[in-house]
Amino acid sequence: MPATCNVVVLLSGSGSNLQAMIDNLQGVDHPARLRAVISNRADAFGLQRASDAGIDTRALDHKTFDGREAFDAALIELIDSFQPQLVVLAGFMRILSADFVRHYHGRLLNIHPSLLPRYKGLHTHQRVLEAGDREHGCSVHFVTEELDGGPLVVQAVVPVELNDSPSTLAQRVHVQEHQIYPLAIRWFAEGRLSLGEQGAILDGQLLGASGHLIRN
Template sequence: MSQDLLPVVILISGTGTNLQALIDAARSGAIPVRIAAVVSNRPEAPGLERAREAGITTHVVDHTRYPDREHFDQALQACIDAYRPGLVVLAGFMRILTPGFVEHFAGRLINIHPSLLPDFRGLKTHERALRAGVQEHGASVHFVNNELDGGPVIMQARVPVHPGDTPAELAARVQTREHELYPAVVGLFGTGRLRLEQDRVLLDGRPVDTPLDLDASRKDRKEN
């Protein structure tokens, strides 16, 4: 039965908390996908052990062993292609990917970013959000293109910014929502409801002009 589910390859560089959320959702049947493999560019990434404990095949493609990004991405692409994935999920994968890699997986490559895109692209999003004095922060899942954190946004989860928040406190609040947000998006892709067409997000064949909201999507499901 599981072989009929959409095969997914997940790329990580670190602890793999979003990976764990996806493992749990797939294992429970909450999302109709099969995690075929987990790949890391760092041999010591703790997330690899999470995958092994779940019985998922792991690979390391160590970027330090390649002379440049192009050769690394070619090796990474070959590793992923061996599993013929319907979706490639970046879950804390801390490498900027080459245009050739992105084009190869176009429409089936997604990333999660800890901000309400297009705000605060890049790093240190929580510190920057606090400095900017925003009242709302969150996380976004988007299709990957050749613009850093600039691909079409699929869905977002929002959190309030509290007076006196530290970056660590805000980060923890956002991360909790990430663990709900990523499975929700992967689930939509796994059912075939979500796709990218001519750089536009489509849900049930209709264009998504404004990013979906996680909480609103849940409310709609309950009402229906």
């Protein structure tokens, strides 16, 4: 069965989540196809990962544009040239304009290293340890105009150990990111996952405030 859901990945860095997608989305029977990987940094190692896997790559330097809106307009044009059904953010270190988010409404996913709505933004592992939390994790969500605030699709929970540092905690969270992001992409590609007026919908059922929860 040929792949039917073209996916474009946006990234700015090493692309570890991209590698998990490459490893998980293989096979002619998989409903998703990684159509292209685009970065705002030409030196992003994620572009090399994509090239090694035979995936089209493009670099679009945000510094050559006069402001966020101009860059996002060019980015939309570039993304749409690959005719994707789904766009996924995998460490794309740009705050997206409202026009960009609206253009891809219902087909734009992001992953965040915390149990949203807790710890939006940066340095999540350090903040979890400073707060003395017993649990941490990661979240896949639909992207809306609210930063790290879109409807949740799936979350993976990991325990916080007594001797954890930000780096050890990050390593365990990354393992879970590499599981749940390909899972969410498969759900979308299979037509099981969508964004409704009230939130994310999986298999016809509205997901709760935490999305689909996986405990480790």
